[in-house]
Amino acid sequence: MSDAIIQARAVEKFYTQPDGNRIEVIAPTDLDVSAGKIICLLGPSGSGKSTFLRMLTGLSTPSSGEVLWHGKPVGNEPPNVAIVFQSFALFPWLNVLQNVEAPLEARGVAPIERRKRALKTLDTVGLDGFETAYPKELSGGMKQRVGFARALVVEPEVLFMDEPFSALDVLTAETLRRELLELWLSKKMPTSAIFVVTHNIEEAVLLADRVIVLGKNPGRIRSDFEIGLAHPRDRKSGKFVEFVDYIYKIMTQPDAEPANVPGQVRPASTKPPRQKYQMLPHARTAGISGLLEILNDGGGHDDLYRLAEKLAMDVDDLLPIIESATILGFATLTEGDVQITLEGIAFAEADIQARKMLFREAALKHVAILQCIESVLKAKADHSISDEFFHDILDEHFSSDEVERQFETAMNWGRYAEIFDHDPQNARLVLSEPLVEIHPATKP
Ligand SMILES: Nc1ncnc2c1ncn2[C@@H]1O[C@H](COP(=O)(O)OP(=O)(O)OP(=O)(O)O)[C@@H](O)[C@H]1O
Ligand SMILES: [Mg+2]
Numbered sequence: 001m002s003d004a005i006i007q008a009r010a011v012e013k014f015y016t017q018p019d020g021n022r023i024e025v026i027a028p029t030d031l032d033v034s035a036g037k038i039i040c041l042l043g044p045s046g047s048g049k050s051t052f053l054r055m056l057t058g059l060s061t062p063s064s065g066e067v068l069w070h071g072k073p074v075g076n077e078p079p080n081v082a083i084v085f086q087s088f089a090l091f092p093w094l095n096v097l098q099n100v101e102a103p104l105e106a107r108g109v110a111p112i113e114r115r116k117r118a119l120k121t122l123d124t125v126g127l128d129g130f131e132t133a134y135p136k137e138l139s140g141g142m143k144q145r146v147g148f149a150r151a152l153v154v155e156p157e158v159l160f161m162d163e164p165f166s167a168l169d170v171l172t173a174e175t176l177r178r179e180l181l182e183l184w185l186s187k188k189m190p191t192s193a194i195f196v197v198t199h200n201i202e203e204a205v206l207l208a209d210r211v212i213v214l215g216k217n218p219g220r221i222r223s224d225f226e227i228g229l230a231h232p233r234d235r236k237s238g239k240f241v242e243f244v245d246y247i248y249k250i251m252t253q254p255d256a257e258p259a260n261v262p263g264q265v266r267p268a269s270t271k272p273p274r275q276k277y278q279m280l281p282h283a284r285t286a287g288i289s290g291l292l293e294i295l296n297d298g299g300g301h302d303d304l305y306r307l308a309e310k311l312a313m314d315v316d317d318l319l320p321i322i323e324s325a326t327i328l329g330f331a332t333l334t335e336g337d338v339q340i341t342l343e344g345i346a347f348a349e350a351d352i353q354a355r356k357m358l359f360r361e362a363a364l365k366h367v368a369i370l371q372c373i374e375s376v377l378k379a380k381a382d383h384s385i386s387d388e389f390f391h392d393i394l395d396e397h398f399s400s401d402e403v404e405r406q407f408e409t410a411m412n413w414g415r416y417a418e419i420f421d422h423d424p425q426n427a428r429l430v431l432s433e434p435l436v437e438i439h440p441a442t443k444p
Helices: 049-057 096-106 111-124 140-152 170-185 201-207 238-252 285-297 304-310 315-327 342-349 352-366 368-379 387-395 400-416
Strands: 006-016 022-033 038-042 064-069 081-085 158-162 193-198 210-215 220-226 301-303 331-334 337-340 384-386 420-423 428-431
Touching: 006 049, 022 049, 022 064, 022 220, 038 049, 038 201, 049 081, 049 158, 049 193, 081 140, 096 111, 096 140, 111 140, 140 158, 140 170, 170 201, 193 201, 201 238, 210 238, 220 238, 238 304, 238 315, 285 301, 285 304, 285 315, 285 331, 285 337, 285 342, 285 400, 301 304, 304 315, 304 337, 315 331, 337 342, 342 352, 352 368, 352 400, 368 384, 368 387, 368 400, 368 420, 368 428, 384 387, 387 400, 387 428, 400 420
Parallel strands: 038 193, 038 210, 081 158, 158 193
Antiparallel strands: 006 022, 006 064, 210 220, 301 337, 331 337, 384 428, 420 428
């Protein structure tokens, strides 16, 4: 018998599109959740983190495979879990105390008992005195305290959280993270394990005993490793930075085999990635230009970690920009170091029109969907085609939200590169006039 609380066995999730296409969101995945640990699940947007969390909690059923709690399939008996959401998800018509009592009421706990337990939990999370306040009267940080209280009051065996700090300002988020850690480390929390979904790398390294990194399209575990650093952890310490760099590296190289975990020989579990249709990172050309300018001005290379700090950017926003520059051949990424290429320098130092030409050259060389759009438009007599056509191509590979994002990114890049123009009124793409004007008289 395993001592795991939760065992996910080859769980897989498909969503069926309105047109009948099935999109695989989570590839068959094994995962155990054991007592005594904070586990952070990291991954880029759309990698299926929330989907995976929902399957572990029993809120959603896997398309195949199974989730066991203490060796028994969920469904027979719902597990004792609670989830804290990014959006707080409080009942606006109930006051703080009533919000915290609500899950106990749903479980049939008697009124006196539930009041007692709710008051005690409110005290634990620093909300005493706020019992009669309504959610709309509270700051984001206080609302999330109510979210914690409402989760803890049911004494969940595993406390799940889906980006619990993402909607809060930096300082409030940091305060709540520290308080959560303190409650956990001092064992004032009636819970055996915490499972946190986040896209914030530093948050994961700050909190986690174990980090799982998901890759996307489809979601799959790319790395699963322990962080053995003592608490409180110092964000500036060499070991901390090593873990942050390691995770950055995994997330910016979606197709590479992850490197060794700091201080370990091999990651606990890695699977060779499956090559899928090239997915464009969701970065706009202005962001890519900005990154290349900063790199060029800063001597041509920079450490990922420092670059994020310099740009005061969220990881989730910086990663796709770096990935885009890499795809286009304007930068490379090795050992946590972003290095501008000769093509990147040429771009950073060019004027607006020359930049467009260089971008066009790079895009047509490296980006499959833009090559495809260009050749289709060239082949058509009227050099135009409906958006629908490319939506259909993308539909084969991505979920409908992702199709929208892929299309929007391809539009942004293609129009900047003056490969084509978009006519939104008629929902059509039109081949651009050649960048270098050919005078009518000189035409063959
Ligand atoms: N009910 C649904 N029907 C169809 N597709 C869905 C559904 N729920 C999620 N998806 C798709 O599954 C993929 C993974 O979604 P999920 O919300 O689990 O990702 P995530 O990693 O939590 O993303 P984020 O960081 O943006 O919260 C996305 O492409 C999403 O569009
Ligand atoms: Mg999510």
